[in-house]
Amino acid sequence: MATSAEGLNQLEELKRRTHPIRAIIALVLGVVGLLFAIGLSISFGAANISLGTVWTAVFHFSSDLTEHQIIREIRLPRVLGAALVGACFAVAGSIMQGMTRNPLADSGLLGLNAGAAFMLAVCFAFFPGMSYMYLIMWSFVGAGLGVVIVYGVGSLAKGGLTPMRLVLAGAAVSALLGALGEGIALYYRIGQDLAFWYAGGVSGTKWSHLQILTPWILVAMIGALILSRSITLLSLGEELAIGLGQRTVVIKVWGMIIVLILAGAAVSVVGAVGFVGLIVPHLARYIVGHDYRWIISCSLVYGALLVVLADFTARIINPPYETPIGALIAFIGVPFFLYLARKGGKEL
Amino acid sequence: MTVLEIEHVAIGYSSTLIVDDLSVTIPKGQISTIIGPNGCGKSTLLKAVARVLKTQEGAVYLDGKAIHQLKTKEVAKRMAILPQTATAPGGLTVFELVSYGRFPHQTGFGTLRKEDYEYIHWAIDVTGLKEFSDRPIEALSGGQRQRVWIAMALAQGTDILVLDEPTTYLDLAHQLDVLLLLQKLNKEEGRTIVMVLHDLNHASRFSHFMIAMKNGQLIVNGHPNEVMTKENLQTVFHIDAEMAICPYSANPICLSYQLYERDK
Numbered sequence: 001m002a003t004s005a006e007g008l009n010q011l012e013e014l015k016r017r018t019h020p021i022r023a024i025i026a027l028v029l030g031v032v033g034l035l036f037a038i039g040l041s042i043s044f045g046a047a048n049i050s051l052g053t054v055w056t057a058v059f060h061f062s063s064d065l066t067e068h069q070i071i072r073e074i075r076l077p078r079v080l081g082a083a084l085v086g087a088c089f090a091v092a093g094s095i096m097q098g099m100t101r102n103p104l105a106d107s108g109l110l111g112l113n114a115g116a117a118f119m120l121a122v123c124f125a126f127f128p129g130m131s132y133m134y135l136i137m138w139s140f141v142g143a144g145l146g147v148v149i150v151y152g153v154g155s156l157a158k159g160g161l162t163p164m165r166l167v168l169a170g171a172a173v174s175a176l177l178g179a180l181g182e183g184i185a186l187y188y189r190i191g192q193d194l195a196f197w198y199a200g201g202v203s204g205t206k207w208s209h210l211q212i213l214t215p216w217i218l219v220a221m222i223g224a225l226i227l228s229r230s231i232t233l234l235s236l237g238e239e240l241a242i243g244l245g246q247r248t249v250v251i252k253v254w255g256m257i258i259v260l261i262l263a264g265a266a267v268s269v270v271g272a273v274g275f276v277g278l279i280v281p282h283l284a285r286y287i288v289g290h291d292y293r294w295i296i297s298c299s300l301v302y303g304a305l306l307v308v309l310a311d312f313t314a315r316i317i318n319p320p321y322e323t324p325i326g327a328l329i330a331f332i333g334v335p336f337f338l339y340l341a342r343k344g345g346k347e348l
Numbered sequence: 349m350t351v352l353e354i355e356h357v358a359i360g361y362s363s364t365l366i367v368d369d370l371s372v373t374i375p376k377g378q379i380s381t382i383i384g385p386n387g388c389g390k391s392t393l394l395k396a397v398a399r400v401l402k403t404q405e406g407a408v409y410l411d412g413k414a415i416h417q418l419k420t421k422e423v424a425k426r427m428a429i430l431p432q433t434a435t436a437p438g439g440l441t442v443f444e445l446v447s448y449g450r451f452p453h454q455t456g457f458g459t460l461r462k463e464d465y466e467y468i469h470w471a472i473d474v475t476g477l478k479e480f481s482d483r484p485i486e487a488l489s490g491g492q493r494q495r496v497w498i499a500m501a502l503a504q505g506t507d508i509l510v511l512d513e514p515t516t517y518l519d520l521a522h523q524l525d526v527l528l529l530l531q532k533l534n535k536e537e538g539r540t541i542v543m544v545l546h547d548l549n550h551a552s553r554f555s556h557f558m559i560a561m562k563n564g565q566l567i568v569n570g571h572p573n574e575v576m577t578k579e580n581l582q583t584v585f586h587i588d589a590e591m592a593i594c595p596y597s598a599n600p601i602c603l604s605y606q607l608y609e610r611d612k
Contacts, residue, residue: 240429244451246451290437290439
């Protein structure tokens with residue numbers, strides 16, 4: 001009797017671990033998919049290159065071959081840029097959703113992206129030729145500015161911050177900052193420099209950019225994973241988290257810093273692309289459950305995958321022209337947003 | 349023996365004080381209940397004990413040490429809090445939620461150890477949730493959900509349980525269910541329980557110690573026999589109460605009541 005009860009217990013334990021098992025399977029599939037998508041994205045383009053050549057270009061590079069040159073100098077940085085940007089937006093979104101218990105939290109919807117893009121326009125207009133390093137810093141500042149204004153406007157209204165009110169404030173502030181940015185661009189004739197930022201595209205990504213960005217993103221991602229368990233706790237509600245012995249203020253400050261770095265870095269590459277941070281965390285939550293250790297790691301992988309695929313699609317839809325990936329992602333993102341808004345944010 | 353001492357605390361949101369110069373000591377191993385009219389500051393007081401709100405003046409002492417000077421994780425190992433408005437995020441199962449109660453005892457990335465599993469299973473068993481442990485919380489009834497939150501607080505493995513209106517929104521049977529569970533935990537395991545209740549008769553029946561508040565101040569505290577009197581209820585709630593004796597606890601209860609004419 002005792003042994004059968006024990007066996008039953010073990011079975012129960014195993015059943016409870018199914019979420020982590022699902023998460024690990026999802027992670028492995030995601031990484032495989034991502035690698036495949038990256039290979040595919042590198043091989044397709046104005047000049048089609050076989051996957052085999054892609055492989056040799058990466059691992060046995062020979063500077064004599066034009067194809068290897070194209071891959072190394074144009075396509076590889078571009079696809080890596082897309083992957084980084086996707087991972088950044090998705091992880092930033094999942095942190096925001098967890099910390100604020102707001103299912104509509106996304107760096108695009110809450111004004112961070114618009115703030116960063118606005119600041120980039122200011123930098124282009126008033127400090128032309130600013131080094132990329134400083135551009136990124138200002139991008140972080142801009143993201144911070146965006147979120148501060150949105151939260152400020154959102155909490156002005158009576159009844160405090162509700163998810164919907166924040167999104168409305170985010171839309172208004174984003175529109176304003178976007179208009180100001182475009183005004184600056186027109187007046188100072190820097191429209192050409194800014195065009196791809198507003199349209200959203202990773203085509204201009206260079207190795208030098210990636211070199212500067214990667215350390216920031218790496219540190220922020222490690223920070224996100226360290227925070228992930230505390231974010232799960234915060235997502236239960238602040239009072240409960242405090243009762244369970246969490247230093248919520250410290251966690252929130254670090255979480256916000258990480259979000260600003262991730263969103264700022266991503267915008268400095270691709271412009272104000274929204275919805276990645278909205279869609280991917282929800283998808284991850286659907287697969288792996290509510291544990292942010294898994295949500296954040298899955299968001300990282302699937303965010304990268306989504307943007308790599310979007311960039312790939314953007315190039316093949318109407319060659320030789322490139323469709324803006326911001327528009328492509330909004331194509332999936334908007335219906336998804338409407339669906340979430342209709343549900344009234346009960347998911348979180 | 350006292351376990352929680354609240355000394356001359358003043359608590360408030362921004363500039364308005366909600367609790368002003370209140371002192372009370374909570375006895376160890378007993379059930380203490382705070383009663384008082386809406387807006388009297390009982391939840392605020394509990395939030396200060398739970399360190400959600402800071403005290404403007406005075407301090408809350410846990411085993412003789414000021415609570416805001418202790419490491420919050422150390423406090424969480426000794427005292428579990430159940431806030432009034434606990435809502436679970438979607439998709440979480442009973443087992444998962446209860447397992448978060450182990451947070452203060454975990455280190456690093458937080459994998460559950462054998463001891464953690466034992467606490468979680470015990471908490472789920474004792475709250476009668478065994479058959480529901482793999483169900484998502486939103487599939488449960490209100491009474492079951494409340495028991496899940498209590499189970500989570502129990503899994504924390506603390507000597508002190510602080511609960512803000514644990515019976516609100518429950519029907520009569522489920523209210524009693526929760527209170528009997530708390531009584532059992534107190535009797536069999538000697539846990540100290542501090543709670544806010546709206547139902548005076550429940551408070552009287554299940555408490556060893558009652559604290560009556562009004563306008564952010566302590567009006568009277570002591571055994572239910574001392575607190576549940578016609579005069580006290582008049583002072584605290586402004587009601588004319590018809591008193592009787594509870595057949596289950598032999599403590600006083602309020603049989604029925606009438607409002608005093610307020611404007612006279």
